[in-house]
Amino acid sequence: MAAQNEFKVIGTSPVRPDGVDKVTGRAEFAADQTMSNAVVGKVLRSPHAHANIKSIDLTDARALPGVYAVICGADFPEAGGGDIGGEGGGSLKDVAQNVMARGKALYHGHAVAAVAAASNEAADAALAAIKVEYEALPPVLDVVKAMEDDSPLLDDQCFTKNLPETPDKPSNIAAVMNLVRGDVDEGFAEADEIIEQEYKIPMAHQGYIEPHACCATINEEGKATVWCSTQGPFEFRQMTAGICGMKLSQVRIVSSEIGGGFGGKTVVYLEPVAVMLSKHAGRPVKMTMTREEVFRATGPTSGTVVRVKVGAKKDGTLTAATAWLAYEAGAFAGAPMGPGAMTILAPYKIDNFKISAFDVLVNKPKVAAYRAPGAPQSMHAMESALDDMARKLGMDPLDLRMVNAAEEGTTAPYGAKFPVIGLKACLEAAKKHPNYTKKLNDGVGRGVAVGFWFNVGxxxxxxxxxxxxxxxxxxxxxxxxxxxxxxxxxxxxxxxxxxxxxxxxxxxxxxxxxxxxxxxxxxxxxxxxxxxxxxxxxxxxxxxxxxxxxxxxxxxxxxxxxxxxxxxxxxxxxxxxxxxxxxxxxxxxxxxxxxxxxxxxxQGAGPSFSVNIAEVEVDKETGRTELLGFTAVQDAGRAIHKAYVEGQLQGGAAQGIGWALNEEYIFNADGVMENAGFLDYRIPVASDLPMIDTVVIEVPNPSHPYGVRGVGETPIVAPLAAVSNAVADAVGFRIADLPLSPPKVLEAIDSRA
Amino acid sequence: MATVIFPDFLWPLTGGLKDTEVGGERYRDLVEQLDSRFPGIAERLEKTAVAIDGQIHQDAYLEPLEPDSEVVFMPRIEGG
Structure with missing residues (x-):
């Protein structure tokens, strides 16, 4: 592999080739695709979070003028077997039922029918004319209660996977995973200090700006072409063909420019519906989600409850840890509890641990992947606990991490030995960064945290x-x-x-x-x-x-x-x-x-580590947190386009900061999301954020000709704990649950006054 | 002989066995041998990632094994 100084263009930051088209409006996103005789497709969504669908009558809707097609779950073939890859994927059958409900509505906003009509107004009239008879059921909304034996069930055919014996009773726990090493009792007995805490994080959305949209047409030979916003056109082809009962060769997927995905555009929602509508309508069908639909009916990431216990000696050596991780899957199995379990202790050498993770069905939207799926939630918990441990031991929090830092040859909690990695280089860079060494003003808190993601090939x-x-x-x-x-x-x-x-x-x-x-x-x-x-x-x-x-x-x-x-x-x-x-x-x-x-x-995607430093000021009268500074240090292996790598670090930080401070799905007792819009679901805007400083560490990945490691996901992992630790430093105590929104922070301050 | 480490989600198929030693020049040979000992595990491993001497593979089929290789099965990671 060539050394950095041998490169001529790698590591430079030329102007992005797609930039001019995007800022001039010339770039074509999914909703920009039009066809001359296209009709409008719309979806009827369940008003209940949990209900049996007793009947659907499409007769009146089909009779309305300007209506070309009206379909429901019965119009789709039975989806075959097979799995959809990736976190939030699950089985093709589940994805098919998420695209269009069959028999049961499993969350508020679940698609139950769809129409294609000549205009928006005609489509709305057709939706209003569809008669659905529901039998409302009690919604299951709390992930811990959902795990209890007497909880109402979402799916009476869901039997917990990965147990030693096949269970004889169904459960909302779709799967479990355990990682065990050593003897935790012995490890805790060796500890001089122990931290134990429960952390909760609500469901959150990727918040991509471009909504899901597509345009589908079927030609006279039965071949479908779908223009859509997707992260994976070939996976979309497989899913669309499978759900619509078509051969792969009968489906062509054309990806548009994409206005953000972050994992949320790795599974289909509209595409099979548009194809089936087009089949019935005999015309191209264009569908565009509203922002409200994006929130209610696409895949956010899991809300979680994580319980952590960690022990350390006076010198900072970690002696034992346990973690219990409950991940909301939403309406179908597929929460990213596996990556959550595998990442929670990944940065550290530790001889004794027991990690148990659970994939739990609840009456909320089926989760999808979101940047380093599962890792931000689990690592928020452990990185917060380690921060409290550092305080208890009187150690610098970066020193505590350095004492235990994984390196080449360390066996990760998931059993594999790390190849060459850059965690220690990141910790060293953070320790000497001016944003870490400078003196803070009174009332300002500083927090650090480590992030990790596997990266894939x-x-x-x-x-x-x-x-x-x-x-x-x-x-x-x-x-x-x-x-x-x-x-x-x-x-x-x-x-x-x-x-x-x-x-x-x-x-x-x-x-x-x-x-x-x-x-x-x-x-x-x-x-x-x-x-x-x-x-x-x-x-x-x-x-x-x-x-x-x-x-x-x-x-x-x-x-x-x-x-x-x-x-x-x-x-x-x-x-x-x-x-x-x-x-x-x-x-x-x-x-x-x-x-x-x-x-x-x-093969050989190199794992990536990061260290973040957050600096915050908390208004103790209002609970408002102001982020004064943020520093993202990350090993990129080799930065091919320097500015883009820095942009990934900044973008991931911005999303993680939003998740830490404000973002959350707020459900009422009926399971209805009460903040399904950007006004109430508050992602950070530019004025909320300081300049996010970046330090790109380059520990080349020997498996890539230029040393590349993936950089897109790791940046979102550490900000949750870095911000939380900074708030703890500012207010003088731990607020374990996110987001650290003003009401929550104020309540915590008042409760201790 | 390569050392093979089974995570908990494979224990139902291995009868609770957490590790074993298996010969073979390539990963596919190892899987064949495991399937003869633990019927059905090959099908499950089709959906499983594997780390061979620390290098994570989503599909290792033809990957060579050394006599002292460490083979660790783990859930597939795809990411977002």
Missing amino acids: GESSAEAHVNEDGSVTVLEANPDIGGSRASMCLMAAETLGVPYESVKTYIGDTETSGWTMVTGGSRVTFATGMAVVQACEDIIAQCKARAASTWGVDESMVEWRDGEAVPAPGANIDVEPLTLADIAGKSAKTGGPILGRAALNA
Whole structure:
């Protein structure tokens, strides 16, 4: 792997290729797709959080003028078996029933029917004419009560998975997971200090600005094309085809520009409905969710209750820990309790622990992935407990973490040994950062926390076409959420030895690109980047062969250097170098167009660690918390596009800060979300945040040609605890539950007055 | 022989066995041998990630194993 100073373009920050289109409104997002004869699709949603659907009568709605189609669950085929990958995925059957209820409505907002009509007004009239007879059932809203034996059941066919014996009674606990090492009783007996605490975090949404939208059409041969906002067009094809009873080859998914996803656009909601409506209507159908629908009926992340106990010696050595983690799955199984359990102690060497995690059904929207799914909730708990431990021991909180920090060869709680990792480098950088060493004003608190995410690799495809002027077109299929086009261009330019400006990257669809896994898991720059690099190496190999044939020499006498074919060292030939443009311009004479390609299953995604420092001031009269400063330190392996990596750190921090301070689903006793809009569900706006300082640590990942680790998810993990720890420092006591909204903080202050 | 470590979600299939040793040149050989000892585990492992000597694989099928490799099964991670 090349050292940083050997790079020409990697590590620079050129202007993003999609920027101008996005700021001028030229970029086409999902709701921008129109077809001349498209009709409007809308969804009828359950007014109950839990109810049996006794009957649905579509007759009157179908008879209304301007109505082209009215469908309900009975119009969909029985979904087959198979699982949908990823956190919040679950079984195809569950996803199908989430898309359109069959028999039971499992949360307020659950889709029960859909219409396609000539206008918004006609669609609304059709929705109003659908008659649904419900038998309301008691909603199950509290994750701990849902686990009790006498709780009402969401699904009487749900039997807890992963128990030693198959249970004979159904339960709302869909699955359990345990991680155990050593003897916790012995470990706690060795401890000089013990911290024990319960932490609650309510359900929260990714808060992407672009709502879910799609446009679907079916041609005369029965082939569906769907334009939509998706993180994974190939996964959407699989889900849409499976739910609609179609062959994969009958569905084409075209991804639009995407206005944020953060994991929330890895599963389908509207797409199968639009396809089925289009099938019945005989016209293209366009559907766009309102913001209210996005909140009520797409996948937020789990609310959690986490109970932690941790023990340490006077020198800070952790001796034992237990963790009990209950994750809300929403209406169907699939909460990210596994990653929650695996991450909670990942940064630390610890000999004795017992971690138990639970995936629990409740009458709330089915959760979906959200940036490092499960980790922010679990690590908030442990990182808060460690902060309290540091106070109790009189230790610097970063020193406490350094004493126990995992390093290469440490066995992670999930059993795997860490490869080379950058946790200690992050801790060292944080410890000497001016934002950590500066003296704080009275009343201001500082908090630190560590974050971790595994990062993943997986399957990716890429092509690189050399145009006749030597410019290069890269084609891949990962919707560009975080600046991946720029990163692909940089890696292609670096590999080929050509200017960044001569490379353009385009995102293909399911029929113009090779199979590529979802944009998620912090995998794109790593895995698809690896495919792009290999495609460019394919081009170099071809160019060397063509130069050799042009010069009439053996290929071994040709070397590729700085974008040119040149004689290899020791080759005694008198020729002028051939640039990529020279070779491409005469490609017809040497074998035809030059096209490089690669398809791979990338292995060796490097884990990523972060350390965050938060600085807050709390108004003790109102409970309002003002964030005065925030510093995000993270190991990126290698920052391909420096500014984009910094942007990922800042974006993740902003979301984590919002989650810590304000964001929460507020349900009433009937299970109705009471704040389904951005006015009441308050994500941070620019004026809420200080400049988020970043420090990009580069401990290269040896499994990637340029050392890349994923960077997209780790940034959201540490802010929850960093902010919470800063508030604890400011007010002088722990407020264990999030969000630390003014009413909650004020209540906590008043209760101690 | 590679050392194989089973997480709790595989214990119902291994009869509670938490670790074992298995030979084989590649991961697929190891899975075949495990399935002959613990019928049905191969199907479950299709949906399971594996760390071989610390490197996490979502699909390890052809990955080579060393005589002293450590093979740890774990839930698949996909992320957001």
